[in-house]
Amino acid sequence: MAEPELPGDIVRDDAPAFTSKDRDERGGAAPNGESSVSGVAVTINRPASELYAYWRDFGNLATFMLNVEAIEVKDHDRSHWTVAGPNGSYEWDAIVTEDVPDTRIGWRAEHGDVPNSGWVSFTEAAPGRGTVVTAMIAYSPPAGIVGKLVAKVTQKEPAIQARRDLRRFKQLMETGEIATTTPPNREPKS
Amino acid sequence: MRALTWHGKHDVRVDTVPDPEIINPRDAIIKITSTAICGSDLHLYDGYIPTMQAGDILGHEFMGEVVETGPKSTLKKGQRVVVPFVIACGSCYHCSKQQYSGCDNGNPADNQDIAQELWGQVAPGLFGYSHMTGGYPGGQAEYVRVPFSDVGPIVIPDGVDDDKVLFLSDILPTGWMAAENADIEDGDIVAVWGCGPVGLFAIQSALLMGAHRVIAIDHFPHRLSLAKGLGAEVLNFEETDIYDALMTMTGGIGPDAVIDSVGLESHGLFVDNIVDQIKASTFLGTDRPHALRQAIVACRKGGRVSVPGVYGGMIDKFPFGALMEKGLTLKTGQTHVQRYLPALLTAIMEDKIDTTFMISDRMALEDAQKGYKKFHDEQNVCTKVVLKPDWAKGA
Numbered sequence: 001m002a003e004p005e006l007p008g009d010i011v012r013d014d015a016p017a018f019t020s021k022d023r024d025e026r027g028g029a030a031p032n033g034e035s036s037v038s039g040v041a042v043t044i045n046r047p048a049s050e051l052y053a054y055w056r057d058f059g060n061l062a063t064f065m066l067n068v069e070a071i072e073v074k075d076h077d078r079s080h081w082t083v084a085g086p087n088g089s090y091e092w093d094a095i096v097t098e099d100v101p102d103t104r105i106g107w108r109a110e111h112g113d114v115p116n117s118g119w120v121s122f123t124e125a126a127p128g129r130g131t132v133v134t135a136m137i138a139y140s141p142p143a144g145i146v147g148k149l150v151a152k153v154t155q156k157e158p159a160i161q162a163r164r165d166l167r168r169f170k171q172l173m174e175t176g177e178i179a180t181t182t183p184p185n186r187e188p189k190s
Numbered sequence: 191m192r193a194l195t196w197h198g199k200h201d202v203r204v205d206t207v208p209d210p211e212i213i214n215p216r217d218a219i220i221k222i223t224s225t226a227i228c229g230s231d232l233h234l235y236d237g238y239i240p241t242m243q244a245g246d247i248l249g250h251e252f253m254g255e256v257v258e259t260g261p262k263s264t265l266k267k268g269q270r271v272v273v274p275f276v277i278a279c280g281s282c283y284h285c286s287k288q289q290y291s292g293c294d295n296g297n298p299a300d301n302q303d304i305a306q307e308l309w310g311q312v313a314p315g316l317f318g319y320s321h322m323t324g325g326y327p328g329g330q331a332e333y334v335r336v337p338f339s340d341v342g343p344i345v346i347p348d349g350v351d352d353d354k355v356l357f358l359s360d361i362l363p364t365g366w367m368a369a370e371n372a373d374i375e376d377g378d379i380v381a382v383w384g385c386g387p388v389g390l391f392a393i394q395s396a397l398l399m400g401a402h403r404v405i406a407i408d409h410f411p412h413r414l415s416l417a418k419g420l421g422a423e424v425l426n427f428e429e430t431d432i433y434d435a436l437m438t439m440t441g442g443i444g445p446d447a448v449i450d451s452v453g454l455e456s457h458g459l460f461v462d463n464i465v466d467q468i469k470a471s472t473f474l475g476t477d478r479p480h481a482l483r484q485a486i487v488a489c490r491k492g493g494r495v496s497v498p499g500v501y502g503g504m505i506d507k508f509p510f511g512a513l514m515e516k517g518l519t520l521k522t523g524q525t526h527v528q529r530y531l532p533a534l535l536t537a538i539m540e541d542k543i544d545t546t547f548m549i550s551d552r553m554a555l556e557d558a559q560k561g562y563k564k565f566h567d568e569q570n571v572c573t574k575v576v577l578k579p580d581w582a583k584g585a
């Protein structure tokens with residue numbers, strides 16, 4: 001944080017805390033003291049209500065979240081997640097901690113291998129541009145920093161995945177499909 | 191099927207590879223009837239474009255017949271189509287502004303990180319042009335899968351030769367957009383660097399858009415003769431001091447608009463923190479950015495700089511002072527192909543634009559390896575190679 005010299009000096013700018021260069025300030029964005037925090041935003045040319053509705057139906061998320069192996073919806077606010085990680089699968093229950101229709105969904109993991117929490121928000125973009133979808137993900141890598149490094153190398157690092165997942169969400173919502181070059185279940189050709 | 195595949199520097203081969211299949215609902219499969227080798231392909235051939243993988247199918251200028259459609263394709267089996275080299279969704283913000291080459295959704299999400307790191311935002315998907323632009327198999331093949339087939343391909347009426355419409359896929363709209371970006375006004379003198387296919391179409395387009403004179407620059411006598419045939423005055427940079435000549439020929443003013451259709455593609459495509467494999471291929475010894483510097487310095491005060499030539503990264507000694515002090519306007523970009531197709535097809539049908547004059551070689555797809563070598567080694571006479579998948583080898 002900057003030191004004020006003159007009254008009215010800006011001590012904290014308008015950027016989201018998760019973009020801060022200051023580790024502490026960045027960490028302050030973690031809802032439950034998780035060690036790693038990151039955020040990403042994407043603008044999707046669709047109405048917020050449609051994007052919120054798709055997302056809130058958690059069973060849909062596996063469609064565009066590549067590392068998610070399964071999401072089992074248990075009740076309105078609880079779902080069980082199985083996610084591929086660098087050393088096999090991780091599991092947790094995600095509990096909805098915040099739910100503002102068409103606006104914001106927050107969650108937190110319970111009974112899990114990887115402490116994590118986050119939120120996704122849907123805000124109207126400039127006229128004609130659809131909705132800004134912002135996601136924040138906080139987590140504590142299972143094996144500390146080593147786990148995180150390994151995850152980075154294997155590109156299963158949650159922040160990288162979140163960025164890619166949001167791109168896929170945008171593709172699906174805007175075009176009805178997810179760009180790929182891989183045929184599903186390609187049969188080996190002779 | 192048979193396809194031209196990349197295996198490394200100066201190593202392309204016609205191989206047997208799996209047929210493409212419909213993957214997404216908006217896809218179509220095209221049986222290719224004509225496919226060209228582009229100046230951009232030479233940079234893959236020379237090994238300067240990162241994120242290529244052995245076995246990648248090349249080709250981004252192609253046309254053919256629709257043989258299979260996904261449930262959401264609007265094409266019909268049997269239609270003849272030309273396919274834009276840019277894969278654009280038609281529904282994102284950029285597409286809604288007809289900035290198709292800015293499309294957010296054509297490139298698989300996992301391939302978008304490199305462009306986002308290098309350029310700040312994601313790159314579009316392109317056919318047959320490395321994995322950072324999607325890793326899509328290209329069209330120098332018997333068949334190709336075309337995503338978003340309801341948006342990109344343009345249907346060609348029966349009875350129009352492939353040769354007349356093939357270049358709608360890339361170089362014709364590229365030359366056209368280059369001239370459009372030059373914002374040509376009455377009385378303008380336009381200087382065009384590079385008389386390859388892109389430069390030649392830029393010359394033709396500039397004249398159609400009302401340029402008073404066009405001055406074309408290259409060093410290949412045959413390419414200069416094609417430029418002259420279109421109505422340009424020509425300069426050979428090996429024989430003539432280009433700046434002095436342009437200043438004299440414009441009465442000491444400088445050209446009103448300058449077009450760089452040389453490009454340097456791979457040069458400086460790489461920033462410091464990209465992997466060594468990429469760094470190793472940095473094209474340091476080149477003098478090709480010379481054309482862009484020269485164009486900016488020659489351009490008159492308040493003039494316009496249009497850059498269809500491909501650049502990928504950093505360039506040294508960019509005369510930014512000249513750009514600022516002279517108040518120049520700079521416009522560039524990968525071509526928004528889809529934007530120009532209907533009007534250009536009409537112009538071709540009305541014989542206002544001739545596209546066939548630059549085709550120097552037609553050969554079988556089976557002979558594509560020879561085609562690459564010739565286009566690479568004999569640039570003066572070999573101005574454009576068109577490959578035919580249904581011709582017999584050696585035909």
Ligand SMILES: NC(=O)c1ccc[n+]([C@@H]2O[C@H](COP(=O)([O-])OP(=O)(O)OC[C@H]3O[C@@H](n4cnc5c(N)ncnc54)[C@H](O)[C@@H]3O)[C@@H](O)[C@H]2O)c1
Pocket residue numbers: 228229230360361364383384385386387388389407408409410413427451452453454455478480481497498499500523524525569
């Ligand atoms: N913007 C786009 O979407 C788009 C599309 C297609 C091609 N391109 C790019 O346009 C450029 C030209 O493509 P092409 O197919 O015509 O390639 P090409 O290689 O056939 O032509 C380039 C020409 O530039 C000439 N040249 C080289 N140095 C020169 C100099 N210093 N001064 C004047 N002329 C010089 C060469 O002799 C050659 O004739 C390439 O960079 C290509 O990648 C861009």
Ligand SMILES: [Zn+2]
Pocket residue numbers: 228229230231250251275360361
């Ligand atoms: Zn091209």
Ligand SMILES: [Zn+2]
Pocket residue numbers: 278279280281282283284285292293294295296
């Ligand atoms: Zn788009």
